Amino acid sequence: MRILVGASSCGISAGALNVVSALERALAKKGKSSLKVETTGCIGMCFAEPLVEIRENGSSRFYAGVSPEDAELIAAEDICLKEPIERLLIDPDEFLKRQTRIVLRNCGRVVPSDIDDCIKYGDSYKALEKALSEKFFGEGIISEIRKSGLRGRGGGGFPTHLKWSAARNAAGNKKYIVCNADEGDPGAFMDRSVLESDPHSVIEGIIIAGAAIGAHNGIIYLRAEYPLAVERMKQAVSQAEKRGFLGENIMKSGFSFNIAIKEGAGAFVCGEETALIASLEGRRGMPEIRPPYPAEKGVFGCPTCINNVETLANVPWIILNGGEKFASIGTPASKGAKVFAVAGKAAKSGLVEIEMGTKLSDVVFGICGGVKDGGKFKAVQLGGPSGGCLSSEFLDVPLDYESVGKTGAIMGSGGMVVLDESSCMVDIAKYFLSFTQAESCGKCSFCRIGSKKMLELLNDIMEGKVGKESLDELQNLAESVKRASLCGLGQSAPNPVLTSLKYFKEEYLAHIEFKRHSDVCRKIGKFSIVSAKCRKCGLCMKKCPVNAICKTAEGAYVIDADICVKCGQCAESCAFKAISRS
Amino acid sequence: MSDGSTFLEVLGSAGSNKYELIKVLQAAQNEFSYIPASAAEEISEKMNIPVSEIYGVITFYRQFTLIRPGKHIIKVCEGTACHVADSKRLSGYIADLLSVSPGETTADGLFTLSSVACLGCCSLAPAMMIDGFVYGRLDEVQIKEIIENIRKGEK
Ligand SMILES: Cc1cc2nc3c(=O)[nH]c(=O)nc-3n(C[C@H](O)[C@H](O)[C@H](O)COP(=O)(O)O)c2cc1C
Numbered sequence: 001m002r003i004l005v006g007a008s009s010c011g012i013s014a015g016a017l018n019v020v021s022a023l024e025r026a027l028a029k030k031g032k033s034s035l036k037v038e039t040t041g042c043i044g045m046c047f048a049e050p051l052v053e054i055r056e057n058g059s060s061r062f063y064a065g066v067s068p069e070d071a072e073l074i075a076a077e078d079i080c081l082k083e084p085i086e087r088l089l090i091d092p093d094e095f096l097k098r099q100t101r102i103v104l105r106n107c108g109r110v111v112p113s114d115i116d117d118c119i120k121y122g123d124s125y126k127a128l129e130k131a132l133s134e135k136f137f138g139e140g141i142i143s144e145i146r147k148s149g150l151r152g153r154g155g156g157g158f159p160t161h162l163k164w165s166a167a168r169n170a171a172g173n174k175k176y177i178v179c180n181a182d183e184g185d186p187g188a189f190m191d192r193s194v195l196e197s198d199p200h201s202v203i204e205g206i207i208i209a210g211a212a213i214g215a216h217n218g219i220i221y222l223r224a225e226y227p228l229a230v231e232r233m234k235q236a237v238s239q240a241e242k243r244g245f246l247g248e249n250i251m252k253s254g255f256s257f258n259i260a261i262k263e264g265a266g267a268f269v270c271g272e273e274t275a276l277i278a279s280l281e282g283r284r285g286m287p288e289i290r291p292p293y294p295a296e297k298g299v300f301g302c303p304t305c306i307n308n309v310e311t312l313a314n315v316p317w318i319i320l321n322g323g324e325k326f327a328s329i330g331t332p333a334s335k336g337a338k339v340f341a342v343a344g345k346a347a348k349s350g351l352v353e354i355e356m357g358t359k360l361s362d363v364v365f366g367i368c369g370g371v372k373d374g375g376k377f378k379a380v381q382l383g384g385p386s387g388g389c390l391s392s393e394f395l396d397v398p399l400d401y402e403s404v405g406k407t408g409a410i411m412g413s414g415g416m417v418v419l420d421e422s423s424c425m426v427d428i429a430k431y432f433l434s435f436t437q438a439e440s441c442g443k444c445s446f447c448r449i450g451s452k453k454m455l456e457l458l459n460d461i462m463e464g465k466v467g468k469e470s471l472d473e474l475q476n477l478a479e480s481v482k483r484a485s486l487c488g489l490g491q492s493a494p495n496p497v498l499t500s501l502k503y504f505k506e507e508y509l510a511h512i513e514f515k516r517h518s519d520v521c522r523k524i525g526k527f528s529i530v531s532a533k534c535r536k537c538g539l540c541m542k543k544c545p546v547n548a549i550c551k552t553a554e555g556a557y558v559i560d561a562d563i564c565v566k567c568g569q570c571a572e573s574c575a576f577k578a579i580s581r582s
Numbered sequence: 583m584s585d586g587s588t589f590l591e592v593l594g595s596a597g598s599n600k601y602e603l604i605k606v607l608q609a610a611q612n613e614f615s616y617i618p619a620s621a622a623e624e625i626s627e628k629m630n631i632p633v634s635e636i637y638g639v640i641t642f643y644r645q646f647t648l649i650r651p652g653k654h655i656i657k658v659c660e661g662t663a664c665h666v667a668d669s670k671r672l673s674g675y676i677a678d679l680l681s682v683s684p685g686e687t688t689a690d691g692l693f694t695l696s697s698v699a700c701l702g703c704c705s706l707a708p709a710m711m712i713d714g715f716v717y718g719r720l721d722e723v724q725i726k727e728i729i730e731n732i733r734k735g736e737k
């Protein structure tokens with residue numbers, strides 16, 4: 001019997017480590033301290049954290065939302081008496097069965113801190129052995145990747161084999177493979193989870209990529225806000241070095257390869273290839289005009305191939321199972337599966353890997369159980385700050401690069417935020433634009449000034465300060481910024497605005513006309529206390545987070561409109577419905 | 583996340599290799615929790631990089647700060663998932679609780695309130711990070727408790 005607790009960042013912050021120590025304590029008390037409590041990565045069911053798995057005789061049972069007290073019960077009843085506690089059990093199949101798990105194959109299954117476990121249960125480095133054989137080494141690997149049809153998962157969807165061929169054919173003795181682990185989309189966590197839960201697959205993918213293009217050096221550019229991922233990757237690299245999977249003459253193949261880990265310093269634009277290179281060279285992360293492409297002139301002036309974490313994690317699977325097998329999954333142009341990080345108002349948020357071409361509704365409603373707390377589905381945001389919001393009309397859209405691209409949103413790297421009726425689409429557009437505007441590096445004027453102007457205009461619209469004609473102005477400006485910006489950041493920054501203008505125009509109009517449009521925006525209108533209904537209990541004053549409510553000398557309560565942030569908490573809390581919104 | 587080397591060690595091993603500037607700055611930030619002017623000057627001298635260029639890099643990246651922060655840094659997540667879970671309200675609440683504005687440090691030097699673009703724990707939104715630990719599924723009551731606990735630990 002094995003006892004496993006999911007301990008990725010999400011598990012740990014939900015209390016997984018307390019669960020581990022509670023289990024250990026309880027087992028020691030029962031004289032069973034010989035039973036080890038192991039920590040695994042994230043299986044993707046983040047909604048059910050902390051998660052305890054009891055693995056026995058080839059099958060598993062999962063306990064969801066385990067508290068330290070529950071852990072004691074599990075130790076006493078399930079582990080010691082073999083009496084599973086039905087009320088805490090969860091059926092993972094509901095969530096996992098409809099998925100196609102390639103990248104996530106080992107996540108939550110292996111113990112990421114233990115290379116032996118990864119080798120034994122996760123087939124780690126098996127593909128590497130194959131890739132380093134004479135039959136595959138170099139061209140053979142690229143040809144397998146070509147057959148697979150793998151496309152970059154970092155957002156662009158560029159065919160991986162073309163990138164690898166270009167880097168292989170580039171002149172130069174010293175070449176680099178860079179793993180882009182800068183995951184910058186705020187609201188996405190696919191790469192973090194893979195790095196934390198299955199670091200050896202990423203390392204293996206990097207080494208195989210190196211063998212394919214003739215590079216001997218790999219760099220992992222890792223986002224600084226992911227301390228656990230940094231720690232696990234460092235540990236995994238040093239374990240792989242000790243086992244001879246990294247270093248000189250790997251598996252007696254004559255091929256040598258090393259990996260260095262570089263921590264990012266916090267700048268979204270550094271996810272862009274040329275900015276990433278500048279950052280690796282110790283400079284400000286300002287994008288540059290391509291060509292030259294990194295494949296010709298990249299890090300330290302050497303030919304460089306930059307791939308996303310998820311792209312690289314697909315590679316060992318493809319080598320092991322064959323390109324054709326991979327190509328048999330997905331749609332004609334988008335092969336394989338894609339990981340999505342589902343968050344926001346989804347009933348079951350977490351990581352989902354589905355076959356390309358799966359309908360959006362199958363993810364949102366099928367796997368993730370629709371909207372939480374009985375809310376009503378309004379939209380889903382795909383692709384983060386470079387993407388867009390799709391309304392319920394698009395629930396049938398197949399999730400592949402082409403179909404999603406046609407809607408004006410993008411597949412992006414896999415961020416999927418479910419929104420319910422409480423979200424205002426103009427606010428969401430503004431949210432993303434504020435993000436990209438703040439992250440603009442300032443090099444080109446369209447992005448620097450254009451995004452700022454757009455934001456100002458959006459603010460005016462939200463406050464009802466401008467007329468209908470401002471929407472055309474916004475549209476024009478957005479299109480210009482999209483067309484004329486230097487790098488992907490500016491070129492895609494207008495997308496959230498453009499898609500919401502296209503699909504949710506009535507919400508913009510509602511702001512302009514300053515009328516209450518169903519519940520679209522809390523920022524519309526004004527809260528006031530209806531003195532006839534008010535019983536002067538003072539609860540609203542206590543509830544108000546910004547102290548906008550005060551008591552007058554006459555004992556009446558009033559809301560100061562200048563301070564009020566229109567959060568609506570006072571109205572919700574009032575038992576006498578004495579607070580109205582107009 | 584240093585590997586135990588001090589700022590001076592990292593600076594020493596970087597020599598005049600400009601490529602190492604960010605790594606050296608990260609070492610300084612780790613050690614001092616900000617980049618003191620003296621450190622920037624020392625880097626400039628040892629690595630032969632103009633101070634202006636060093637400031638250019640420092641101000642470009644979120645990770646570096648030029649002001650000494652409080653002992654505990656509260657990073658409220660402003661990612662998409664946290665945004666739709668009303669993280670603004672929570673940062674407003676913390677600001678009130680500590681009587682500071684975002685970016686500021688409390689008078690007793692204990693807390694700095696800042697923000698982060700996403701902690702990667704979106705399924706536990708709204709989230710915040712204090713001293714490297716992520717707290718998720720937050721509400722006002724919990725935040726108050728967490729902050730009070732840290733305060734108590736300081737006494
Ligand atoms: C502003 C901006 C941010 C980006 N951020 C990331 C990122 O965080 N991770 C990533 O893998 N790719 C990111 N990209 C895409 C990369 O530039 C690049 O296309 C990708 O890493 C290539 O790898 P792939 O071919 O394996 O997808 C970003 C692009 C832009 C324009």
Ligand code: FES
Pocket residue numbers: 186187188659660661662663664665699700701702703704705707708709
């Ligand atoms: S949006 Fe807050 S953790 Fe990702």
